[in-house]
Amino acid sequence: MKIIQKIGLIIFLVGLAVFTAVPLLGTFKLDQNTFDNLVAEKNIKSDVFVAEINQNVVGKEFSGMQGLSPLVAKALDNANETHIKNKEYDKKIYTSSSDMATLIGKKSGTGFIANNKGIMWFLTFGLAIIGALMYILPNAILLGKKGIKNDGVYHESATNRGWIAWMVFIFLVSFYLVLYFASEYAVNWTFLVDPISESLSGNPAGHWFVYGFMYCVVMSVMAVRMYIKYRHNMYQIVRTTSVLFFQIVFAFLIPEIMVRLQMPYYDFKNAFPLDYDFFFQWNLKELLNSGGIGLFILVWGILLTVVFVPIMVYFFGKRWYCSWVCGCGGLAETLGDPYRQHSSKSLFSWKVERWLIHGVLLFALVMTALTLYSFFAETGTVLGIKTSSIQNLYSLLIGSIFAGVIGTGFYPIFGNRVWCRFGCPLAAYLGFVQRFKSRFRITTNGGQCISCGNCSTYCEQGIDVRAYAQKGENIVRSSCVGCGVCSAVCPRGVLKLENGPEEGRINSTEVLLGNDVDLMNLVNKK
Amino acid sequence: MENIVIIGNGIAGVTTARHIRKLSDKKITIISAESEYFFSRTALMYVYMGHMKFEHTQPYENWFWKKNRIDLINAYVEKVDHEDKTLVLRDGSFLSYDKLIIATGSKPNKFGWPGQDLKGVQGLYSKQDLEQLEKNAPNKDVCKRAVIVGGGLIGIEMAEMLRSRKIPVTFLVRENSFWNGVLPKGESQLINEHILAHHIDLRLETNLEEIISDENGHAKAIKTDKGDIIECTVVGLTAGVTPNIDFLKDSGIELGRGVKVNRLLETNIKDIYAIGDCAEQHEGIGSRRPIEAVWYTGRMMGETLAQTLCGNPTEYKPGHWFNSAKFLDIEYQTYGWVFSERSKQDHEEHFHWRHAKENICLTIAIHKDTKQFLGINTFGIRMRHEIFDRWLTENKNIEYVVEHLKDANFDPEFFKAYEQEIVSKFNMTYNTNISLKKKSWKRIFSKA
Numbered sequence: 004m005k006i007i008q009k010i011g012l013i014i015f016l017v018g019l020a021v022f023t024a025v026p027l028l029g030t031f032k033l034d035q036n037t038f039d040n041l042v043a044e045k046n047i048k049s050d051v052f053v054a055e056i057n058q059n060v061v062g063k064e065f066s067g068m069q070g071l072s073p074l075v076a077k078a079l080d081n082a083n084e085t086h087i088k089n090k091e092y093d094k095k096i097y098t099s100s101s102d103m104a105t106l107i108g109k110k111s112g113t114g115f116i117a118n119n120k121g122i123m124w125f126l127t128f129g130l131a132i133i134g135a136l137m138y139i140l141p142n143a144i145l146l147g148k149k150g151i152k153n154d155g156v157y158h159e160s161a162t163n164r165g166w167i168a169w170m171v172f173i174f175l176v177s178f179y180l181v182l183y184f185a186s187e188y189a190v191n192w193t194f195l196v197d198p199i200s201e202s203l204s205g206n207p208a209g210h211w212f213v214y215g216f217m218y219c220v221v222m223s224v225m226a227v228r229m230y231i232k233y234r235h236n237m238y239q240i241v242r243t244t245s246v247l248f249f250q251i252v253f254a255f256l257i258p259e260i261m262v263r264l265q266m267p268y269y270d271f272k273n274a275f276p277l278d279y280d281f282f283f284q285w286n287l288k289e290l291l292n293s294g295g296i297g298l299f300i301l302v303w304g305i306l307l308t309v310v311f312v313p314i315m316v317y318f319f320g321k322r323w324y325c326s327w328v329c330g331c332g333g334l335a336e337t338l339g340d341p342y343r344q345h346s347s348k349s350l351f352s353w354k355v356e357r358w359l360i361h362g363v364l365l366f367a368l369v370m371t372a373l374t375l376y377s378f379f380a381e382t383g384t385v386l387g388i389k390t391s392s393i394q395n396l397y398s399l400l401i402g403s404i405f406a407g408v409i410g411t412g413f414y415p416i417f418g419n420r421v422w423c424r425f426g427c428p429l430a431a432y433l434g435f436v437q438r439f440k441s442r443f444r445i446t447t448n449g450g451q452c453i454s455c456g457n458c459s460t461y462c463e464q465g466i467d468v469r470a471y472a473q474k475g476e477n478i479v480r481s482s483c484v485g486c487g488v489c490s491a492v493c494p495r496g497v498l499k500l501e502n503g504p505e506e507g508r509i510n511s512t513e514v515l516l517g518n519d520v521d522l523m524n525l526v527n528k529k
Numbered sequence: 530m531e532n533i534v535i536i537g538n539g540i541a542g543v544t545t546a547r548h549i550r551k552l553s554d555k556k557i558t559i560i561s562a563e564s565e566y567f568f569s570r571t572a573l574m575y576v577y578m579g580h581m582k583f584e585h586t587q588p589y590e591n592w593f594w595k596k597n598r599i600d601l602i603n604a605y606v607e608k609v610d611h612e613d614k615t616l617v618l619r620d621g622s623f624l625s626y627d628k629l630i631i632a633t634g635s636k637p638n639k640f641g642w643p644g645q646d647l648k649g650v651q652g653l654y655s656k657q658d659l660e661q662l663e664k665n666a667p668n669k670d671v672c673k674r675a676v677i678v679g680g681g682l683i684g685i686e687m688a689e690m691l692r693s694r695k696i697p698v699t700f701l702v703r704e705n706s707f708w709n710g711v712l713p714k715g716e717s718q719l720i721n722e723h724i725l726a727h728h729i730d731l732r733l734e735t736n737l738e739e740i741i742s743d744e745n746g747h748a749k750a751i752k753t754d755k756g757d758i759i760e761c762t763v764v765g766l767t768a769g770v771t772p773n774i775d776f777l778k779d780s781g782i783e784l785g786r787g788v789k790v791n792r793l794l795e796t797n798i799k800d801i802y803a804i805g806d807c808a809e810q811h812e813g814i815g816s817r818r819p820i821e822a823v824w825y826t827g828r829m830m831g832e833t834l835a836q837t838l839c840g841n842p843t844e845y846k847p848g849h850w851f852n853s854a855k856f857l858d859i860e861y862q863t864y865g866w867v868f869s870e871r872s873k874q875d876h877e878e879h880f881h882w883r884h885a886k887e888n889i890c891l892t893i894a895i896h897k898d899t900k901q902f903l904g905i906n907t908f909g910i911r912m913r914h915e916i917f918d919r920w921l922t923e924n925k926n927i928e929y930v931v932e933h934l935k936d937a938n939f940d941p942e943f944f945k946a947y948e949q950e951i952v953s954k955f956n957m958t959y960n961t962n963i964s965l966k967k968k969s970w971k972r973i974f975s976k977a
Contacts, residue, residue, distance in 0.1 A: 148726060150858030154693040155579040235858075237943035344581075349590060448939055449914025451853050451862070453824045454540070455572035456585045469588055490941050492580075494855040496862055496911035499939050504970050518829045519848040 004141040011137025018130030023174070025127065025195075026181065026188040030114030031065045037110050045106070049094045052082035060107070068108050072187045075107055076100035104187035109207070117194050124195045128217075132224060139228045149235035151492050153461070161415075162341050168415035176412035183403040186210045203259040212259075218334065219251050225337035232340075238487045238500075242326055246333035254330045266296050272328050275308045276367040277429035279397060282374050312429075313436050319502055320443025321433035322485020329429075331422055334411065335463065336486060339419020343488065346418030346465035356425050356465065356482065363401055364431040370397050401426065420463040424482060434481030443485065444508045445478035447471060448497045450517040458489035458498060472497050477510055531555045533838065534616065534626035536606050540824055541805025542632035543567045544831025545838075546599050552839035557598065560616075560624070562605035564656045566591060570634075571824055573659045574686045578693040583656075609780045611798045628838060631777070631788055631796075631803040632831075635770035635822050638679075642766075644740030649748040650764040653687050662690070665763045669696045674761040676700075676751050678737045679768030680707050682854050685720075687765045688729050689857050699730040699759055701737055703768075713869055713892050715881040716906060720856050723888055727857050740764055770822055772807035785809045787820050792844040794834045802838075804830035814847060816866050823852060849921040850904070851914060859888050864917035865904025867894040877903060880927075880958060882951045884909075889947065895927045902930045910947065911939035916973065928963055931955050935968040 038061050042053055055078035065071040079100045086094045096103070116123050146152045161167040181188050189210035196216050200208035208216075226247050233239035253272045262268050267289050275281045281304050290297035315323045325332045346352075370393050377383060377390040384390065410422030423430050437443060445468070452475070458468035464482045468489045471478045478498075490498040533549060535542040538561035546557050572586040594601050602624070608617040609629065616624045637652025639645050651661050666672035675691050677684050680702030688698045704710065707724060709717040724731045736754040743749040750760045772787035783789040783797040787809030794802050803809075805827035810819045829847055836843035853862045868877060878897045883890035889909035896903055902925050905917065916937040920930055930937075934948040952965050 148858050153578075153580040157582055158579040236941065237945070238941045241943050446939075448911070449851070449918065450825055450828075451851065451914055453571040453853075454569040454588045455575065456569060456581060456588065457572070457575060460581050460585045473588060487941060494860065495853040496860050496939060499911070499941060504974065507974050517825055517848050517851065518832060519846040 004145055007141050008138050008145075011134045011139075013134070014130050015134025015138060018127055018132075018134055022127040022131065022192075025116065025123070025191045027067045027069060029067060029112060029116040029191045029194075031068065031071050031108055031111045032063065032113045033061050033071075033107060033111035035061055038107075041106065041110060045098070047096060049082040049086060049096050051085050051094075052078050052096060055081060056107075064113075066114075068104065068187050068190055071108060071111070072101075072104040075104040075187075079103055101185055101187055105190055105210070108187055108190035109193060109209075112190060112194055116191050120194055120197055124198075127195055128220060132220060135224045136227065139224070139231065142228070143231050143234075146231065151235075152232060153492065156341075156344060162344070164345065164416060168342075171415045172412060175414065176408055179408040179412050182210060182214055183407055189213060200259070203256070204262040206262065215255050218330070219255050222247055222250055222333055222337045225340070229337055229340060233491065236487075236491050239491060242487065243336065245327045246329070246336055249328045250330050250333045253328075261296075267293050267300065269300050270330075271300075271303065271307075273330075274312055274324070274429055275304060276364065276371065276432065277329075277331075277427055278304070279367050279370070279402060279428070280394075282371050282378075283394060284374065284378050287378060312433065313440075316433050316436040316443075317441050320441055320483070320485050320500075321430065321437045321481075322443065322483075322500070324433060325423060325430060325484035326486045331406070331410065331427065332420075332484060335414075335419040335423060338411075339414045339463070342414045342419045343463040344418070344460050345416060346420065346424065346463055348459050348462070348465050348467045352465055359425045360427065360431045360434075360482075363405075363426050364428040366397060366401065367428040370394060418463055418465070420484070423484060424464050430482070430484070437483070438479055438481040440505075441479075442502045442505050442508070443479075444501060444503070445471075445483065445489065446499045446501045446503075447475050447477055448495075448499070450475060451495045452497045453495055455494060457492040457494065461488050461492045463488070468498065475510075477508060479509055532625065532627045533557050533630065534624065534628070535559045535630040535632055536616075537561060537632035537634055537805070537807075538564065538567045538601070539570060539632060539634050539805060539827065540567075541634075541827035541831045542630065544828045545630055545632070545804065545835050547597070548832050548835030549838055550597050550599060552835060555838075556600075558600040558602060558624070558626075560602045560604050560606060560618075562603065562619075565601065565603060566594070568656065570654070573653070573656070574690050577659060577662060577690045606776055609777060609782065609801070611781060611801060614800070627800065629801045630834065631774070631782075631801065631807060632805045632827075633773045633776075633807050635806040636773045637683075637766055638769045638771050639766060640768065642737055642740060644742055644748065644751075645766065647740055647742050647748045647764075648746055649762055650740055650766060652766050653683055653690075654770060662763075666691060666694070666696055668694055672696050672762050674699065674759070675763040675765060676737075676759055676761045677765040677767055678751075679766065680704055681767060681769060682708075683770075684765070684767035685724065685856055687767055688724070689727070691763075691765075692727055692729060696763075697728075697730070699732060699761070700724065701735045701753065702731065702733050703736055705734045707731070707733075709869055710871055711869055713867060713873075713879055713881065713906070715883060716890060716892060716908060717869075719883065719888060719890055719908060720859070723857055723859055770806065772809070772820065774807050785819075792846075793837055793842060794830060794845055802834055804834050810845075814845070815850075817847065817850065825852070849918050851918075856908075859908050860911065861906070861908050862912050863904065863906045864912065864914065865894065865902070865921050867892055867904040867906045880955060882947075882954050884947065884950075891951065893927065893930070900926045900928070902927050905930075913937050913939045913973070928961065932963050932966050933972065935965060936973050938968070 038056065047053065059074050079096055083095050156162045192213045193208040193210055196208045196213055199216060200206060200212045226243050229243045230240060249272055254270045258268045258270055280286055290301045326336065373385045373390050373393055376385050405426045406422050413421050452472040454469055454473045456469050458472060462468050463486060464484055466480050466483060468478060485500055487500050490500060533555050535546055538559045542559055546559055549555055549557055566587050567589065568586040569588060572581065575581045576583050576586060605619040606616050607619050614626055618624060635654060637654050649665055651665065652658055666675060674697045676699045677687050678701045688700050691698050706714065706717040707720045721731065737751055738754050739752045740748050741750040741752060748764050750758050751764060752758050774784060774788055777784060781798060782801060787807050788796055788803035789811060790796055790803050790808045791811060794804055794808065796803055806822040813819045826847060830845055833843050833845045849865055851864045876897045878895050880893045880895060891910060892906045894903035902920060931952055934951065938946060948965055952963055956963055
């Protein structure tokens with residue numbers, strides 16, 4: 004069994020290594036015809052740009068995007084500089100140099116990678132999946148009898164912020180940086196999944212398709228790990244299945260199929276304000292222009308946020324979304340599960356958390372208000388502030404850096420729910436409802452707590468669960484996403500996630516169960 | 530300002546300190562030689578097993594003590610001089626008090642076995658014991674085999690710890706079944722099987738005769754009373770604990786096995802109190818033993834004493850007995866009294882149910898004549914504390930309890946429920962016709 008695991012690990016690492024190397028490999032050759040078509044298609048009016056690309060790029064062979072990309076950037080910069088100087092604003096190109104390089108790269112890929120998509124898919128995704136499963140499946144036997152198995156979590160480099168954790172951190176952060184800020188290097192990755200994308204939506208893959216596909220693959224493989232680790236715990240099994248279903252069907256398949264059917268790309272479970280660009284002008288316009296289905300999406304999106312979310316939270320707590328449906332939560336619960344113990348439980352972190360997450364919510368709401376005002380008033384500025392610059396700031400700081408680079412990249416160091424805990428505006432909104440108007444709580448079982456600290460250690464949201472449990476108090480914290488792991492790791496059966504009557508949900512017991520108090524005496528003294 | 534000194538920073542001492550601070554402005558000092566800050570002793574095993582780091586066993590952040598004006602002194606108390614109201618510390622310095630609380634806990638029993646002080650021989654109680662185990666048994670290459678002596682909760686926890694690092698373990702138990710002085714035989718049997726299934730070499734009805742030394746004064750083997758010699762490098766002595774009160778021998782404080790206290794937790798000397806593992810009641814309260822080395826009772830005594838010291842003299846009145854433990858992967862909870870065959874009285878009869886395949890079972894104790902519900906033990910099923918507490922207070926009869934079992938279930942959602950199976954077996958056994966009532970929030974939350 005151990006040997007299978009070792010071989011699996013090697014195979015996985017080979018797959019990962021190929022995947023990591025791919026962006027720097029491959030040959031690219033832009034032919035005249037393709038470029039002319041591209042110019043026409045994108046309606047590029049800059050003669051300077053066209054001339055420079057024709058001279059420096061067309062017909063030449065480049066190995067790796069690192070050869071091609073700077074030339075495109077240079078041509079674009081030169082062109083825009085010239086046009087601004089000559090006040091030829093209609094010729095200026097507004098596409099970023101990264102996007103332009105991506106576009107050109109995608110059309111000019113030749114070489115082995117672009118021509119052998121199937122083989123390359125196997126050498127990257129294929130090997131990684133096979134290797135990971137060979138590593139994970141033997142645990143069904145190696146972990147022994149069913150029950151909580153956190154043995155050695157703090158002895159392993161990977162799960163105790165050792166060098167492996169730091170390598171994973173660097174890999175994840177780099178991956179997100181490429182994805183968000185240097186998508187031209189993702190061009191080769193898109194070739195690997197082109198056949199899958201074409202079979203789903205009919206279009207070749209872009210870098211977001213690579214991400215979506217990879218997301219589903221990672222979640223599925225790590226869900227297998229969850230099933231094995233928590234095989235004694237039905238709550239964890241059902242919950243894992245649920246997030247997996249919503250990721251694959253709602254976030255991945257349905258939007259792609261909608262594109263195939265000439266409908267707008269839309270994830271029906273993605274609620275505002277997590278879906279912060281829902282009210283952006285381009286989205287509203289697209290929805291309004293796509294007829295019935297667009298209108299349906301518009302109404303659905305608003306109802307989801309305003310009606311369904313609070314009602315569901317009232318009945319089930321915010322867990323119905325954060326731990327059962329949400330994609331960010333889904334990745335955190337599968338890929339992130341080995342790192343859940345790293346969230347800080349200090350009072351200081353809690354203070355930071357409350358300022359930060361509510362700050363982001365406020366930011367999102369103000370931005371949306373400005374956006375809607377501009378939309379209806381048909382103006383680009385409100386009180387002298389450009390709406391688009393606010394939107395760009397939010398997209399960059401919150402949408403890309405916080406939710407992506409930090410949110411996932413920091414898993415191995417700060418735990419798996421950094422984004423959900425400190426940044427997600429939807430979680431903040433759900434949290435208000437959960438705290439003040441919900442039937443959900445974590446019930447504490449009388450006086451049975453031994454203050455061992457397993458619950459707090461394994462709380463991914465950094466809640467000091469023990470602080471409540473040892474006082475015999477129920478837990479109704481707004482940040483609780485209801486993952487149920489505190490209850491699972493408790494060696495004394497003290498914690499239970501419950502949707503009960505709202506009355507008596509918040510109990511503060513002055514004297515712990517077990518001491519017989521003279522009740523009349525206590526009452527008379529108060 | 531009254532100066533209160535607490536010896537010992539375990540759950541009992543710390544609970545007292547916290548509650549005194551809630552109720553008053555007195556000066557509070559806690560002395561401990563074991564650790565700088567309070568930690569949960571019951572969680573030490575998880576540190577060795579790698580579930581947690583030692584810091585995680587500390588329920589309060591380090592700034593907590595200063596903020597709450599609780600002074601912590603790292604020192605060992607050598608003597609108590611009650612006439613001068615001073616303590617003599619090991620470094621020769623003195624500390625005076627107005628009121629003194631002894632909360633020094635326990636130490637592992639040693640029964641005078643030959644070789645019991647050899648290197649590699651240890652108990653498992655304190656932070657130092659844990660550090661010692663980390664040295665003695667860091668992995669299976671250094672520790673080829675460990676022998677654990679004593680069939681109680683600490684013994685099985687120590688076995689689980691060592692097995693988590695794949696160290697071979699032999700477990701010597703004096704009785705003919707694990708913990709059968711406390712557990713009824715069906716349950717004890719279930720745990721026997723569970724221990725064996727975890728590849729622990731369980732040897733029942735076996736006593737330690739001698740620990741054999743190598744040339745360096747390190748344990749190299751043990752000899753059992755059956756004549757077996759078992760080679761091992763670590764010997765865990767886990768045959769119970771005794772109050773840790775040696776330093777009080779000539780202090781004038783009345784001692785039995787522990788520090789003798791009355792129901793107000795006062796010793797025979799004015800202004801000196803004892804709580805927790807080291808306190809001994811003159812008479813056991815109800816069916817309880819005079820000394821109860823249990824986490825929960827330490828906490829309750831701490832709360833009670835804080836009331837007394839803050840001007841509200843309160844007797845220690847522990848409510849209905851409850852306890853819990855975890856045997857490897859099986860959780861155990863008990864409410865009320867379920868005695869083992871050895872200590873069971875004539876009127877107590879047991880209804881036992883065990884799942885056909887899973888390691889799940891329960892035992893309900895019933896009064897033979899009145900059919901009153903006396904207590905319940907569950908293995909692999911979680912139960913709601915408040916419900917059983919109330920049922921015991923209200924002297925519910927067995928039929929009521931069985932009928933309303935669903936109200937008492939505390940397992941996580943989607944877990945398989947076994948109430949129907951339990952009720953069917955009950956009906957068959959007692960020729961009754963009880964049908965299960967649906968779970969009712971109204972009943973669960975109605976106050977007794």
